[in-house]
Amino acid sequence: MPIDFGADCRPLFSIESDLIFLNNGSFGAPPHSMLEAQATYRAMAERSPISFFRNKLPKYLREAAGDLGAFIGAAEGTLAFTENATTGINSVVLSVAHSLRPGDILLTTDHVYGAVRQTLNRYAEWTGAKVVEVSVPFPLHDSNEITEVIAAALTSQVKFAVFDHITSPSGIIFPIQDIVNLCRERNIPVLVDGAHAPGMVELNIEHLGADWYVGNCHKWMFAPKGCAFLYTAPERQKETHALITSHGYGKGYAAEFDFTGTKDYSAFLAVRDALKFYRENGGLEKIAAYNRNLARSMRRMLAETWNVAPPAPESAIGSLAALPVPENLPANEETGWALHDELFGLHRIEVPVTFLKGRLWVRISAQIFNESNEYCALAEALPKAIISVQCRL
Template identity: 30%
Template sequence: MPGARLLFSLDPAVAHLNHGSFGAVPIAVQRAQQRLRDEMEANPLRFFTRGLSERIAYTRRHLATFLGAEPDGAALVGNASTGTAVVLQSLGLRAGDEVLLTDHGYGAVRLAVERESRRAGAVYRTLAVPLTATDDEWVAAIRSELRPGRTRLLVVDQLTSPTARLLPTAAISAAARSMDVPVLVDAAHAPGMLPTAVREVGADFWVGNLHKWAYAPRGTALLAVAERWRSRIEPLVVSWEQDAGFPLSVEYQATLDYTSWLAAPTGLFTLRTLGLDAVREHNTALAAYGQQVVGAALGLEPAQLPPPGGPSVAMRIVPLRRGLASTIDDARALRQRISDELATEVAVNAWGGRGYLRLSAQVYNRAEEYDRLAERLPSMLATLG
């Protein structure tokens, strides 16, 4: 979008094509957070003891309303990983229970499930779903693996991180609900990017980051919980608002720096000022363009480029040749080399034994950045064995 780059403090010498990993905070939001930090440091006692809980609740209501979640049934948390940890420890897993994941899920979530299962004597299983699976095939595959009475939690992504697939989470949640299996939707990429309201997903637990696509400072996420679970939710750290119950018991963590949460509404104001529909249309179209030009440069036909699974997806993946970046360590090494040699930030993921380049698009990006990557990337990859 014309002039949008000026809203951010990004290094102009670098092409930032990986907004999906850590986002980018607009300058106006940075300044709003700094004013809050100044307020906090001017009188810490006043900041933490006079009206902080009310300010947090106001922010929560603002963000939850934007996301289509029930304000009293949601809590602010640091990120999607934190929300996942809260859910896992609140479930009360026992020996013989199981948690079902898919192989499209985020690695840190799998590690969290692995740790909680080990502590409880439970088990977890990972369901492999083809990259080309249709929505109906996704629902059927998951339904066939659920075990009522034993499967205590299904974890599924709204938009997958390694494969950039938009999943039919509402249909998946309905299928699981019919078998009395709770669902946690990892919606790390949903806020700001996807128009779907939280209530439409119908999950027992939903957690999404606002620092990626909603222009909030990092450390801002929302955990939405279905009514039947709210009385069972326990915070990771017990503090003075423990007796208040969910959501405040989860939100209030003593001397946590709350300025990222309190500045988050400024991020939504920035997004609305740009025009939510205009931002989504720009990002979706530019991500598709980037996938096409980079894919063509690597010798891929349009049919070989995985579709995102739905509209409004501002991330696309490009398959790399087999044997390249097929492990996590190799993928990280390639990402760093692209950064160092091509002055371009991208995501590189190893999934299903193959490497994939993941491209994001945001309002500060321009088509020529993807053109430049397409021109330079093939020769660099040719030097790799």
């Protein structure tokens, strides 16, 4: 029986009952049943460790990759599991870094996730390459503005590009097919950071045509934490290596990524249970649609209440949405955290305050356990929290 969404399904999740949790986006929230499924894989590994690691794990991983691939449109042999999006991204950037020369450009945008920025900067320092962040307008009036600024920056000096499918600080869905097409036309290798995409938007990764695509299953797909994937196009697999070198090095893409030493592989195996939960509860048609409708309507309500303009077209909004902080506060990360702490500490609302383009933004998430009254509580609490922070400055 499919579950009812909203407060009725909240008891299926571990989130504290008095917490208004509007930040599924950062780390996700698996239902208890997923943690139980994970525990059965852990128990299996402990019951007969040698046969588990030698015989069962390789087979189970490929079966899990097959199931996941059917959901995201990628052949099983193109998918590798990684603990998180960051590990997948680091594996790709390290693999690419070997061929970089001083003066080469690594291109991304200024909406890039902080850890990805750090990764690019690290390998740029190592190779003498330069990181260029294209400025993507925010507020954004039309998604074409994104492709225009990116197209202008894709020069012959660009040797590698990373673009978000759905951005973290601003919560917008990029026109990723157009962006990948631009890179392909220019023969520029491109990695798509789709950390937020699986379970939020429909995916057909092979059709997209990027060289690499990284996604998290623990954000919007209900998998336990520590379940992400790296897609690598067949023609890139030879040059793409796991961040951790282990027995599989030189034995092919899947062999290299499938075993990276003794660790807990249970979250990878539980992806099949997460897919089952996702399917049984209506799949994209119901889950992604519920979240998208809630995020969009609550964005409209908050914008009206706070008298601010929504900073992106509604068509660019999935289950995440950012709104400008409505009052004059010094805009910096520290004030953002002060506002967050005030909302969390005094109002029991968990919502991130991001800092982008010299402004503070409140980024809401909508997951199946959320419902409108929680955003109404935020609508009331934010002006009070702003006054409290102002008084302390």
